[in-house]
Amino acid sequence: MAAKYLSNPIDVGNRLEELGWKVEELLEVVDAMVQARNSCTDNDPASAPGWMAWKDGTRRLREIARAKGLEKADFDQLPCVIDKKRNLRFSVGNTDDGTGLEDRVPQNRSKKGAATDRAATDNQRSLLDYLQDTSVVRLPTAAASTPGHVMSWFLCVYSQGDEVRAELSCPTSVDSGFFSDFYERIILIGPEDGGVKVRRNKPDDDSEFDIPVSRK
């Protein structure tokens, strides 16, 4: 089943609101991950940029989420936050250059363990249970999963040089430790010529820095 790919800013904003998030909040987490990656130098261990990004991203996600009433949790040693009201779980991850692209899917940069596999499998089971119970294709807002099941979402962030892409996505399949299929993908920072241009889109002057200028 092809993943739902949301990139229109209005759709993205509305869908995130259903999931209990604002675009700006998730972009703050992305910023923390990019900053952490940028803080590494060639003298750091090769794994440092990814690990630092993951660590700082998780911390910022939890800081924002707990202030909103969500709970910090470690699901099978997978650090996350849980929205008990909506039965949703959120984690961050470093993903590859498939992030944000409609014709590809984001793959985690480092092989995931059994916890991620179980989260994706749970997502798939929840979806199958739900779809068997209803003719509505769209995943509902609050009751995103059947009772007892928690849907897992991943904030997938790709950061390489000046390029940053990010999406909040719901995986349904993990193959040999890597994401292979998704139910839904919400694009926060898309490619230059597509996707939602929330922030960080390269301006026409090709500057790395955002210099907004508009007529009053």
Next chain:
Amino acid sequence: MSFNPVRLSIARKRRMLTKKRLAELCRVDDHTAIRWEKAEIEPLPENIDALVRVLDFPKQFFFGDDIEVPESASFRSQTTMSAAIRDAALAAGTLGFMVSEWVDQRFNLPTVQIPDLHLYEPEEAARVLRTEWQLGEKPISNMLHLLESKGVRVFSLAENTVKMNAYSIWRKDIPYVFLNTYKSAESSRFDAAHELAHLALHQDGGSTGRAAEDQANRFASAFLMPRGDVMAVLPRVSYLDQIVKAKSRWRVSVAALTYRLHKLGTISPWKYRDLCIEISSKGFHKTEPFPIPRERSALWVKVLRALWAEKTTQAHIASDLLIPEQEINGLIFGVAGEHHERPATSTLALVVNEK
């Protein structure tokens, strides 16, 4: 509206004229010119015509409202800079404020995000600001764009002298930087980082003079060439060629990178001395090897494009502000560069009938 002596003073300083020289050129007594600026007497109509001719400012300029002249600013090269150059630069600042306010009334510009870092030592402040702005340890691709993205209004000084580097000033909660684009692109980048230091470290205006300049230099050096990245890329340096090759990463001068390596302890004091001699003997202190392209303003390009799309040119801005068009050009085009998207002027085509 009556004659405004403050405006006369600004125009005279822009032209780097003493009151005595102005009097000579206007063919009046020295004391007369002095009394004009002291508002003790008003120039006669024929004197005003002479002022317009000599100073090349529109007549209406001298009859405008009072305008604020920056009294103090953080200057580099204070020892080599003459009072005339300093006053001319400050007068340019006054005109820059006018242009900035004109633009602010018509455009939404980036909000100011320069934190007050006066409690930090320069190196620490550079690190804190890099963290605050999420730059990490990476080189800064464009200092000018970075400043503009953080709400700094950057203008150029068309002073055509290497004795004047740059200056910065806070006015009505807006940070301004005036850069001398007559110097090398690498120097302008360092100047921009140096002025950023003044804006962040010396917001209270209490720190001035040599100590403040040294602090700004240390900040600029650390901000442009972060310790961790420099030590990762250049762990050992034996030859000047290594520095020449590596400097493009941080887009700084050979001398600036050599000094940074010396301060980081990568090269010994003796090695530093030898390298300085080599830099001098090869003329790198005057002509930068493998120079980088000059950084150009993105903000001004956007503003000008929007204005040109409405058929508004810098001549219109000059007319609105009652100042010479070349002053606007001097303030803007040094940082914006020349562009090819100005409103097309009508052209006549010669049609030849071949019959």
